[in-house]
Amino acid sequence: MSNPEITLILVKPDAVAEGLTGEVLRRLEKEGLKILNCRMLRLDAALLKEHYSHLAQLPFFPEIEKFMSSGPVVAVALQGTNAIERVRELLGPTDSSKAPKGTIRGDLGKDKMHNVLHASDSHETAKTELIRFFGKADPRV
Ligand code: ADP
Numbered sequence: 001m002s003n004p005e006i007t008l009i010l011v012k013p014d015a016v017a018e019g020l021t022g023e024v025l026r027r028l029e030k031e032g033l034k035i036l037n038c039r040m041l042r043l044d045a046a047l048l049k050e051h052y053s054h055l056a057q058l059p060f061f062p063e064i065e066k067f068m069s070s071g072p073v074v075a076v077a078l079q080g081t082n083a084i085e086r087v088r089e090l091l092g093p094t095d096s097s098k099a100p101k102g103t104i105r106g107d108l109g110k111d112k113m114h115n116v117l118h119a120s121d122s123h124e125t126a127k128t129e130l131i132r133f134f135g136k137a138d139p140r141v
Pocket of ligand 1: 055060064094112113114115117118119121
């Protein structure tokens with residue numbers, strides 16, 4: 001594998017509740033991404049503040065907190081060539097209503113907030129987020 005990387009995704013609570021976890025993972029596995037680790041959890045207030053600290057000052061932050069704690073999420077560590085950028089490409093832009101068809105958000109998401117998945121957006125955030133959700137940057141079992 002050239003330039004192997006590990007990235008972190010969170011399947012958001014509405015997508016988990018609607019039974020989209022399998023479809024999301026199928027799409028990512030079909031593109032060659034390998035599941036290294038996986039867990040289901042509820043995001044509490046402390047974890048949410050940490051995870052979305054870059055948005056904490058925005059007016060809609062309380063709404064994000066409410067949404068992201070409304071049910072369990074599925075956290076997955078994925079490995080593949082250029083995995084961080086590749087997963088973001090397959091995911092599409094933040095606003096699902098504007099995301100191109102063929103992307104995960106374009107096909108399965110609803111709007112700016114309800115956009116199916118979180119995915120790490122840089123090497124630095126991938127490392128931080130893998131440690132946040134799995135305790136280490138390389139969380140293979
Ligand atoms: P991304 O998830 O694409 O990396 P951000 O880090 O900017 O995007 O935002 C984190 C999450 O906050 C988004 O995935 C989405 O759920 C929510 N969000 C971002 N911008 C908005 C907005 N303008 N209105 C409502 N929710 C938003």
